[in-house]
Amino acid sequence: MDSQSLTPKAIKEELDRYVIGQDEAKKAVAIALRNRWRRLNIKDESLREDIIPKNILMIGPTGCGKTEIARKLAKLTQSPFIKVEATKFTEIGYVGRDVEQIIRDLIEVAINLEKKKIRDRFIDEAKENAEEVVLKSLLGDNPSEETKEKFRSMLRDNQLNDKEVEIALDQKSNPFQSLDIPGMPGAQMGMINMNDIFGKGLKNKKKTKIKIGEAYEPLIQEEIEKIAEKQNVIQNAIKSVQESGIVFIDEIDKIAPNSERRGGDVSREGVQRDLLPLIEGTVVSTKYGTIETNHILFIASGAFHQSKPSDLLPELQGRLPVRVRLNALTKEDFIRILKETDNSLTKQYKSLFETENINLIFDDEAIEEIANLTEKINKEVENIGARRLQTIFEKILEKLSFEANLQENKNETVDKNWVTDAIKSEIKPSDEKKFIL
Numbered sequence: 527m528d529s530q531s532l533t534p535k536a537i538k539e540e541l542d543r544y545v546i547g548q549d550e551a552k553k554a555v556a557i558a559l560r561n562r563w564r565r566l567n568i569k570d571e572s573l574r575e576d577i578i579p580k581n582i583l584m585i586g587p588t589g590c591g592k593t594e595i596a597r598k599l600a601k602l603t604q605s606p607f608i609k610v611e612a613t614k615f616t617e618i619g620y621v622g623r624d625v626e627q628i629i630r631d632l633i634e635v636a637i638n639l640e641k642k643k644i645r646d647r648f649i650d651e652a653k654e655n656a657e658e659v660v661l662k663s664l665l666g667d668n669p670s671e672e673t674k675e676k677f678r679s680m681l682r683d684n685q686l687n688d689k690e691v692e693i694a695l696d697q698k699s700n701p702f703q704s705l706d707i708p709g710m711p712g713a714q715m716g717m718i719n720m721n722d723i724f725g726k727g728l729k730n731k732k733k734t735k736i737k738i739g740e741a742y743e744p745l746i747q748e749e750i751e752k753i754a755e756k757q758n759v760i761q762n763a764i765k766s767v768q769e770s771g772i773v774f775i776d777e778i779d780k781i782a783p784n785s786e787r788r789g790g791d792v793s794r795e796g797v798q799r800d801l802l803p804l805i806e807g808t809v810v811s812t813k814y815g816t817i818e819t820n821h822i823l824f825i826a827s828g829a830f831h832q833s834k835p836s837d838l839l840p841e842l843q844g845r846l847p848v849r850v851r852l853n854a855l856t857k858e859d860f861i862r863i864l865k866e867t868d869n870s871l872t873k874q875y876k877s878l879f880e881t882e883n884i885n886l887i888f889d890d891e892a893i894e895e896i897a898n899l900t901e902k903i904n905k906e907v908e909n910i911g912a913r914r915l916q917t918i919f920e921k922i923l924e925k926l927s928f929e930a931n932l933q934e935n936k937n938e939t940v941d942k943n944w945v946t947d948a949i950k951s952e953i954k955p956s957d958e959k960k961f962i963l
Contacts, residue, residue, distance in 0.1 A: 534560050537602065544598050544869070545591040546862045551850045554582055555599050558823055558848070562770060565821075578820060581805060581845060583778075583835060584827040586852025589911020592827040596774040605770040606636035606763075612778045612826075615797050625800045629810040629817055632771050636763035637814075641754055648753045649746075656745035657681060660738055663691040687739030694731045695744050760814050771822040775801075779828030782837040798839045805845040854904075855911050860897035863912055864888075871919055882930040884938055891942040896922070899949055922948045 537556035538549070545552070558580055568574040584592045593609060600607030608631055615625050645652070661669075661677060664686075669677075680686050781794040804810075807820035826846055835843060855863075864872050872888050879886040900914045922945055926938060 530563070532559065532563065532603065537599070540602055541595060541598055544867055545594050546859050546867060547855065548586075548591050548595065548852050551584055551586075551592070551595055551852050554848050554850045555595060555825070558582060559599060559603060562821075562823070566769065575820075578807065579823045580848050581824040582826070582848040582850060583846040584825065584850050584852060585830055585835065586827070587829050587831075587854050587909050587911055589909070589913040590852045590855055591912070592852060593774065593776060596772065596825050596827075600772050603770065604639065605772050606632055606639055606767050607772045607774070608632045608635055609774040609776060612775050612797065612801075612828075613780045615800070625797065625804055626810045628773055628775075628804070629767070629819060629822075630812045632773065632822075633763060633767055633812050633814055633817060636767045636771065637759060640757075640759045640763045640766070641750065644754050644757055644759065645750050648750065652746045652749035652753065653742075655749040656742055659693065659745055660691060660741060663693050664689075681738070684739070687737065689738050690735050691738055691741065692733050692735050693741055693745070694733050695736070695741075696731055696748060764815060764817055767822065768818050769821055773822055773824050775824065775826040777828055778826040778838070779830040779833050782828075782830075782833040782835075795839065798842050802839070802841050802845065805842070854909055855901075857894075857897045857901040860900050860912070860915065861893060863915070864893050864896065871915055875919060875923060879926070879930065879938070882932050883935045884926070884930055885936070886926075887937065887939040889939060889941050892940045892945050895942045895945045899945070918949065924948070 534553065534556035537559055538552045541552045541556070561577075562579065565574055565577045568577070584595075586592055596609070597607065599605075608628065610628050610631075615623050615627075657678065660681065661674060664677060665673060677686070781797045783794055804819055805824045807818065810817050810819060824846070835849070864870055872893070876886045896915070896918055900912075900918060903918075904910065904914055922940065925948075
């Protein structure tokens with residue numbers, strides 16, 4: 527699906543395939559994404575630069591789909607995406623990761639995305655070049671065309687996979703590949719690539735005896751790297767981060783101080799202060815060059831059980847103007863999650879058991895009972911949302927999974943009785959609030 531056809535309605539429909547309910551959150555992220563396309567199509571350059579993304583704050587309990595919405599959104603648009611936990615960062619000056627590391631990690635994600643695109647586009651060319659390297663090592667510099675074609679045919683039929691050849695390959699463990707420069711901001715930032723300073727002359731190539739079958743992948747990877755150098759991968763990745771990067775900051779409520787919790791609040795507020803320029807727009811230095819964060823979309827999320835959004839610094843609240851509240855999931859939502867979503871848990875377990883020649887069937891009453899138990903346990907113990915389904919499925923299918931042995935084809939139907947029998951031993955009737963699940 528290209529960017530032009532990604533209308534807010536189309537984006538929401540695509541998200542509906544994976545996330546049940548939470549329509550308000552889906553609409554908010556769909557509009558935010560479409561506004562990026564609108565901004566890039568404005569002809570007035572000075573106006574285009576002044577239009578900043580409307581960052582989003584998602585408020586809702588764990589397991590209700592916050593992270594999944596952001597992840598599927600990034601996959602849908604092929605945008606550089608990174609999910610970080612707000613609690614993993616410390617204020618600049620303290621030991622630990624500073625918030626600028628988010629952008630350094632995001633550029634690495636973008637570079638890998640660009641390389642994947644190049645691999646998909648140039649894989650045939652890379653395979654041909656790798657083939658030529660192998661043929662040269664087998665036949666020397668001037669073989670006859672007939673001999674070359676004969677060996678090429680044998681190569682493609684995998685007849686020479688076990689034959690050893692001597693090929694010069696890049697050695698991954700180069701002790702001079704990078705040096706850590708003390709005193710530079712961010713531990714990762716300190717890694718200076720010596721190849722970038724002295725050119726490609728330091729590449730550590732070494733002739734290695736290797737089987738042809740094992741040589742293909744590293745050779746193809748080398749060819750892809752050569753093509754990538756010509757395709758301006760770094761520049762394209764930086765542009766991609768600046769124009770379409772998405773940063774998902776989870777657990778942002780954990781860095782909000784409140785009156786009930788004592789200790790560590792200075793560091794938490796420090797992380798908030800460090801996030802301010804990053805979200806508003808600043809320039810971050812990386813080993814690939816500087817990156818402007820003005821047009822990166824930030825989506826923050828938190829449960830806000832022990833704090834509230836107003837406990838965040840006012841300046842940070844202002845940088846997250848779009849507020850979306852996600853609802854706790856109900857029994858009906860769990861039924862739809864198990865029946866309607868692409869790659870649902872029921873489909874996953876069916877596929878897993880098919881490898882053991884077991885045809886697993888879930889009847890409607892079983893799915894309804896699973897949903898009912900999930901809702902009940904979430905209410906009475908701790909609401910962990912749809913993640914509770916995984917716990918219950920593992921318990922229900924534990925015995926079948928342990929005894930599966932590939933010996934015979936058979937059908938297994940999971941019904942309501944199966945579910946209640948598997949779960950009842952985990953629920954103590956005398957004190958229903960104490961579930962092992």
